[in-house]
Amino acid sequence: MKKNLLWLVVFCFSISAFGQAPKHTFKLGESDFLLDGKPFQIISGELHYPRVPKEAWRERMKMAKAMGLNTIGTYVFWNLHEPQKGKFDFSGNNNIAEFVKIAQQEGLWVILRPSPYVCAEWEFGGYPYWLQNEKGLVVRSTEKQYLEEYKKYIIEVGKQLAPLQINHGGNIIMVQVENEYGSYAADKNYLDINRKMFIEAGFDGLLYTCDPAADVKDGHLAGLLPAVNGIDNPAKIRKLVNENHDGKGPYFIAEWYPAWFDWWGTAHHTVPAEQYTKKLDSVLAAGISINMYMFHGGTTRDFMNGANYKDISPYEPQTSSYDYDAPLNEAGNATEKFRQFRSVIEKHLPAGQSLPAIPAAKPSMAIAPFKLNEQVALFNMLPQAVKNATPLTFEDLKQDYGYVLYRTTIKGGKQGELQLKQLRDYAIIFINQKRAGILDRRLNQNTLSLTLPEGDVQLDIFVENMGRVNFGKYLLENKKGITEQVTFAGTEVKNWSMYGFPFKNINSYTTKPSAIQGNGPTLQKGTFKINTVADTYLDMTDWGKGVVWVNGHNLGKYWAIGPQQTLYIPKEWLKKGNNDVAVLELLKNDQQILKAIDQPILNTLKKINVE
Missing domain, CATH: 2.60.120.260 (Galactose-binding domain-like)
Incomplete structure (x- = not known):
């Protein structure tokens, strides 16, 4: 009797801990995903909860169903959920658990991508800015402090989302470990630490990795399913997965790009649907699963756009619109691409299934x-100054986003070049509160020729953080503001007053x-x-x-x-x-x-x- 009672207590605890008893199973077969033991083809589209108003999540998911998707994919964004060290936020538009539950209500499975690094054209690739204030911390590495902060974060994410996995009665069918890690490094020990952290956080279902085709070998961890990004040739996909997964499948394109994103100063990217309908048809006909990146991009608000930067290319901050030329446009309306992709998907529906009607386009107004x-004028509403001999970065000032005004006084009556060493990212220069010029990191500008009037001159440098780099090795060089020194006519300029304008609450x-x-x-x-x-x-x-x-x-x-x-x-x-x-x-x-x-x-x- 005591033994039975003990079993009952354990069973009840497991239900309360993980929400509800399992209803479905999701596993890897030799060549197919198996949902409740039967072959299941994932037809997914990426949809990011912070890029859509919470009130519109359900609407967007109904559109996903109407295009023929059975799954949606989303990242989890560390810098949203822990904007300041130790202060977690899963409320309002950050309520990702609610997002996942709405998807379940709308009959959609979810592929979850909760690794700290997301890329995603998102500020710092998803990392919170304050990590850079931890001396010696190195992101995407086995460095001790990073792993400690990572662990605290993923445990909190697990509290929100682990109970929503399919093996606990929810609708999360797969969870991605890291993100395109093979494009960054090849440390299998680091990847295994990621895997173990996920399991400790409660993610005890199906885990997988994803990498571009050229990087699968470096980014894959033995024992996990290797998904492939950026290619849609069925034969190549099968070969790549088989080579890295003991000759077996299933086969999953984790990011399929029928469009692209925009950055400031460059033409809007569009890709005709006709260039991709045949490719989609061949992938689905081959039984390969797919996740469209993006199905719906939405908008990147609240200073959260990222930027690209490489040795061979300039700094490229991304636009706020994340329309992406996706099947569902920025406002959530069906495009011609949506209709053509829907027609392809419709051909491959299981017998007896049909798609719901496409919801009518929402009205818009002028x-x-x-x-x-x-x-x-901002110069007439200055907050309290922080004073220092040399310029301080945003991070030194414990400011995440927005703008900082750097002010000092220099002796006038001479000409020379003003140089801002390692400006990040955009500076408006004022002499006695009159604009004297602009320096733009995109254009590799860091010097400005000035002729100063006689007497003491007020020098103001108003600096904008235009988005931290979200991809590549420059993740490790992401501080903002004037990150080194200022010189005029070859002499270092000192004695600065700094005024922060983070614009977190416009009503203040x-x-x-x-x-x-x-x-x-x-x-x-x-x-x-x-x-x-x-x-x-x-x-x-x-x-x-x-x-x-x-x-x-x-x-x-x-x-x-x-x-x-x-x-x-x-x-x-x-x-x-x-x-x-x-x-x-x-x-x-x-x-x-x-x-x-x-x-x-x-x-x-x-x-x-x-x-």
Whole structure:
């Protein structure tokens, strides 16, 4: 009797610990995935919870079902969930457990990618900025401090998501260990540490790795399924997987790219659906599983865009729009690519299955021009200064994102070159609060010729973090601001006052009806009134460079150089009646008129004169 009672207690504990008793099984067969013991072909699309308003998650998932997807994939973003060391956040739009549960309610399986490194055109590849303040810490390595912080994080993620695995009654069918690690290094011990951490965090279901074809050998860990990224030739996929998996399958394209992302100053990337429909058809006909990256990109808001940087290419910060030319556009509407892919998928449905109708496109609206009637010059609302002999980085100042003003006084009456060593990433230079020039890391600019007036001169350098590098070896060189020294005419400039503008809560910055003085950055606020709520797009074509908030929501960055000229406002963040808007404008403070249009502009490049 005692033995039976003990068993009952253990059984009840297991149910309470992991949510509910298992309902399904998901395993690897010799050549197929096996769902409840039967062959199952994953037809998945990537969809990232922070790039879509929480209120619209279900809508996007219904669209996934309508295209024929049976699964969605998502990363988990460390810098969202632990923005400051030891302070975890899984609330609101960060509530990934809710995201997974909604997917289950909508009949979708989930492939989870919770490794600390995500790439994803995301700030610092998903790493929180504060890791760089841990002296000696090295990301993506076996360095002790990194593994300690990693472990704390993955344990917290496990608390949220391990109970939602299929073997515990949930809908997470696979969990990815690391992310394209073979493109970075080849340390199998490090990969095995990752695997063990996942299991300790409760991820005791099916684990896998994913790498580009050329890097599978280095990124794969024996015993785990090796998934392949970026190729869609069935014979090559089978060969690669067999070589690294004891001659067996199943076969899974973890990232299939029928489109691409954008970065500032470069043409909008589009790929016609016709170039990919036959490839999709051949993959599905061969029984190979697939995850489209992206099915729906959405928008990268809240200063969370990343950047690419290599020795042979310039710094390339990504745009806020993550439309990606994906089957589902930035606003969540079906595109021609969506319809053509759906037609291909429909051909390969199991007997007796049919697809739901495609939901109608959401209405969108224009908003008539309106004036922002309150403003303030940032130079007139300085926070408390941090003083130091040499410039401090954002990280030194314990500031994650946004802007820092560096101010000092130098002796005038001479000419010379101002040099900012290792500027990251964009600096507006002011002499006695008059703009003297701009330095842009994208263009490899770090020096500016100046002629200083007589007497003491106030030198201001307003620096923007335009996104930490998210891929490659430069993950280890990601501090922001003026990261080394400033010299003028060959002499080091010292004695700096630094003022941080992280813009975490736009409501904490006050404005008033007054004329703008000087030509420095400004914050402007106003309201617009609407009688109907619908998606819309702020047209920033006539503005310079900055950020917009609507009803407290950060919509992302704009920059006149393009290709993105509009900022998407989802209907979920609007309300009937008055809506609040705030604009941080860095370059054109005489611009005060805003308007919205009913379609995005994502493909217009412009040359702008900012001198």
